[in-house]
Amino acid sequence: MNRVLRERLISIINRIPLHVAVIGLCLIWILPTLGLLITSFRPQQAVNETGWWEVVKSQEPTSTAYQTYCTDCHGANLSAVPSIDLGASDVVSGFTNTRRLAVTFNREYNGAVHIPEDQRPDDESLREILDYLRIESGAIKMPPRFTVNNYKDVMVGYDARGGTYDQACEEEGPTPTRSCDFWEDATRSDAIFKGVLNSFAVSIPSTILPILLAGFAAYAFAWLDFRGRKVMFALLVGLQIVPLQMTLVPVFRLYADLGLNGSFLGVWLFHTGFGLPYAIYLMRNFIAGLPREIVESAYLDGAGHWRVFRVIIMPLALPAIAALSIFQFMWVWNDLLVALIFLGNKAPVLTYQLSQLMDSLGGGWHRMTAAAFISMAIPLAVFLLFQRYFVRGLLSGSVKG
Amino acid sequence: MKTTTPAVMRQKWWTAWMYLAPALALLIIFVLFPTLRTVYLSLRSSDTTQWASEQCRAGETCWGLLENYRQALTTDQATTALQNTALWLVVMVPGTVILGLLFAVLTDRVRYESLAKSIIFAPMAISFVGASIIWRFVYNPDPDIGSLNALLGVIGIGPQTWLATDPPFNSMLLIVVGMWVWTGFTMTIISAALKGIPTEIIEASRVDGANEWQVFTHVMLPQLVPTLAVVGTTMTINTLKIFDIVWVMKGIKTDVLATRMISELYLFRNNGLSAALAVILIILIIPVMYYNIRQFNIQEAAR
Numbered sequence: 001m002n003r004v005l006r007e008r009l010i011s012i013i014n015r016i017p018l019h020v021a022v023i024g025l026c027l028i029w030i031l032p033t034l035g036l037l038i039t040s041f042r043p044q045q046a047v048n049e050t051g052w053w054e055v056v057k058s059q060e061p062t063s064t065a066y067q068t069y070c071t072d073c074h075g076a077n078l079s080a081v082p083s084i085d086l087g088a089s090d091v092v093s094g095f096t097n098t099r100r101l102a103v104t105f106n107r108e109y110n111g112a113v114h115i116p117e118d119q120r121p122d123d124e125s126l127r128e129i130l131d132y133l134r135i136e137s138g139a140i141k142m143p144p145r146f147t148v149n150n151y152k153d154v155m156v157g158y159d160a161r162g163g164t165y166d167q168a169c170e171e172e173g174p175t176p177t178r179s180c181d182f183w184e185d186a187t188r189s190d191a192i193f194k195g196v197l198n199s200f201a202v203s204i205p206s207t208i209l210p211i212l213l214a215g216f217a218a219y220a221f222a223w224l225d226f227r228g229r230k231v232m233f234a235l236l237v238g239l240q241i242v243p244l245q246m247t248l249v250p251v252f253r254l255y256a257d258l259g260l261n262g263s264f265l266g267v268w269l270f271h272t273g274f275g276l277p278y279a280i281y282l283m284r285n286f287i288a289g290l291p292r293e294i295v296e297s298a299y300l301d302g303a304g305h306w307r308v309f310r311v312i313i314m315p316l317a318l319p320a321i322a323a324l325s326i327f328q329f330m331w332v333w334n335d336l337l338v339a340l341i342f343l344g345n346k347a348p349v350l351t352y353q354l355s356q357l358m359d360s361l362g363g364g365w366h367r368m369t370a371a372a373f374i375s376m377a378i379p380l381a382v383f384l385l386f387q388r389y390f391v392r393g394l395l396s397g398s399v400k401g
Numbered sequence: 402m403k404t405t406t407p408a409v410m411r412q413k414w415w416t417a418w419m420y421l422a423p424a425l426a427l428l429i430i431f432v433l434f435p436t437l438r439t440v441y442l443s444l445r446s447s448d449t450t451q452w453a454s455e456q457c458r459a460g461e462t463c464w465g466l467l468e469n470y471r472q473a474l475t476t477d478q479a480t481t482a483l484q485n486t487a488l489w490l491v492v493m494v495p496g497t498v499i500l501g502l503l504f505a506v507l508t509d510r511v512r513y514e515s516l517a518k519s520i521i522f523a524p525m526a527i528s529f530v531g532a533s534i535i536w537r538f539v540y541n542p543d544p545d546i547g548s549l550n551a552l553l554g555v556i557g558i559g560p561q562t563w564l565a566t567d568p569p570f571n572s573m574l575l576i577v578v579g580m581w582v583w584t585g586f587t588m589t590i591i592s593a594a595l596k597g598i599p600t601e602i603i604e605a606s607r608v609d610g611a612n613e614w615q616v617f618t619h620v621m622l623p624q625l626v627p628t629l630a631v632v633g634t635t636m637t638i639n640t641l642k643i644f645d646i647v648w649v650m651k652g653i654k655t656d657v658l659a660t661r662m663i664s665e666l667y668l669f670r671n672n673g674l675s676a677a678l679a680v681i682l683i684i685l686i687i688p689v690m691y692y693n694i695r696q697f698n699i700q701e702a703a704r
Binding site: 018029030033217219229237243246249252272305309330334336351390391 | 414418420421427432442504510511520524525526531538539541545551589642678683
């Protein structure tokens with residue numbers, strides 16, 4: 001073999017463990033999220049009966065297991081035993097899971113055990129039998145592999161044990177807690193769609209306000225002279241260490257006096273106050289690094305501070321503003337603590353709704369996963385779109401409360 | 402601070418204050434004043450109407466004015482929280498730093514680096530609540546739902562009710578979630594530092610016949626030490642403040658400092674004790690932060 005080729009080959013083989021390690025670790029990292037995503041698109045029945053990793057398995061139920069274990073008595077036509085017709089949909093729909101069906105095997109009919117223990121089907125076959133009976137009897141239509149019903153249900157906050165929002169509206173029609181008008185139901189307080197709206201209502205002003213105010217302050221720190229400038233900036237850097245927890249109790253009591261608990265304004269102001277030390281620190285370092293000549297020549301042209309700030313400094317500071325906005329937005333969007341204490345159920349944001357759902361496991365995993373994914377979709381999209389700025393913000397080195 | 406106003410720019414004495422006023426006002430109202438007030442409240446009774454010392458009853462141990470601190474440090478619940486916080490620190494900080502280093506070094510050598518890094522970093526973008534749900538799903542006891550039990554089922558280990566296991570094991574399961582989230586952070590910072598090491602040094606030692614492991618331990622690692630220190634201390638602070646994961650996952654006796662603090666405030670309305678816990682938290686943070694800022698400044702100066 002050609003020597004060059006051989007060396008290439010050896011180096012490729014040498015690198016195999018590296019690739020295995022990297023890809024393996026990435027898989028470990030992504031699988032939990034992937035499981036959640038897949039589950040959120042599966043119908044309830046499937047979620048309860050098989051793991052998400054079995055989603056690729058064939059669904060078509062076969063009659064083999066039934067033939068091995070049951071045909072002897074119940075017959076190929078399902079109705080050989082006179083007193084019970086396994087082909088009747090009302091009989092089969094009573095067996096909502098495999099355990100219910102397995103229970104009947106212990107019963108005694110005419111003095112003999114239904115099926116002796118050593119002749120019973122194992123779990124896998126039992127599931128196959130039940131699926132077969134369901135389809136044959138028409139108790140259940142073959143459920144689709146994937147569905148968007150879970151998303152629809154959580155968007156309107158529908159959490160009844162069985163069925164979906166669409167089915168309930170079709171069969172029962174409107175009730176006092178459900179108008180069956182999608183957008184009307186979606187704006188009730190336990191609907192996830194409402195949570196999305198609330199989360200935006202909290203996050204957007206809580207992002208714009210601190211950055212705006214930080215911009216003003218940073219301009220003063222970077223380009224203006226005033227007494228105590230150094231001391232104040234040092235103090236500001238120091239304030240970054242104050243953990244959120246440290247300020248909750250007094251602000252909570254202050255808000256109680258002012259009646260601001262449960263209001264958006266209260267949360268905006270709190271997030272603003274709390275985001276300021278880091279925002280000012282970052283902005284001032286960026287603005288102070290801008291070339292002096294630009295500012296000076298603008299001033300010589302007759303521009304005042306306000307004009308310099310608006311027309312020159314702010315546009316030039318856009319990279320810093322972008323990094324900060326993304327940081328602050330994600331931080332506020334993902335926050336549970338502040339939302340829990342200051343908003344609670346008065347204006348439930350997504351994180352709060354999720355933690356509540358989690359406590360009650362309301363609606364089961366098929367909906368829980370859909371709700372979780374809705375809450376993750378927006379920050380994930382922001383992250384993927386603006387990854388560059390996000391990482392830059394991280395690297396400009398500081399920690400957030 | 403190097404920059405000052407260009408000499409040609411005139412300003413009135415109040416110009417600067419106009420720019421500062423809104424930010425300063427909010428800072429004072431929401432950060433400075435509450436911080437001081439929390440210190441004060443930590444010395445008051447649970448409903449804050451009297452001094453903590455006035456709650457002392459004869460014949461019972463009492464630390465007088467510091468009674469809330471006694472309750473925050475010596476009761477059973479408190480020791481659980483302190484022990485768990487310590488466990489979090491001991492496992493999570495080295496764990497995330499080592500994993501982050503591993504990822505940074507490994508991904509540095511493959512062509513799909515940015516994709517791999519995005520995957521590792523993505524959990525940072527989602528909320529801790531979202532992460533908790535993802536992992537409660539993984540830990541679900543039903544092997545037809547929880548992937549961990551399904552996986553262990555393959556090698557013949559029966560299903561476990563993971564989150565109901567005994568402490569401290571259940572806390573370890575929560576720490577896994579924390580590491581899953583935070584490793585992306587440590588990786589990003591370490592990776593940036595790794596890229597900063599001049600390639601000539603690395604190449605030179607390779608030419609000298611060092612194998613990859615030697616290059617790593619003798620050349621890269623010494624260069625990375627300052628970064629690792631900063632990342633480690635930052636992670637220490639982040640870990641001390643950990644709240645959401647523990648709050649949402651709800652194990653038995655998995656409380657940490659921050660969740661105890663919120664329980665006292667939110668569920669039991671014990672303002673004094675809650676404030677004392679917050680003060681303990683910041684007292685633990687200050688030295689770490691001090692070290693962190695110093696390290697950072699040394700690094701900046703070295704550049």
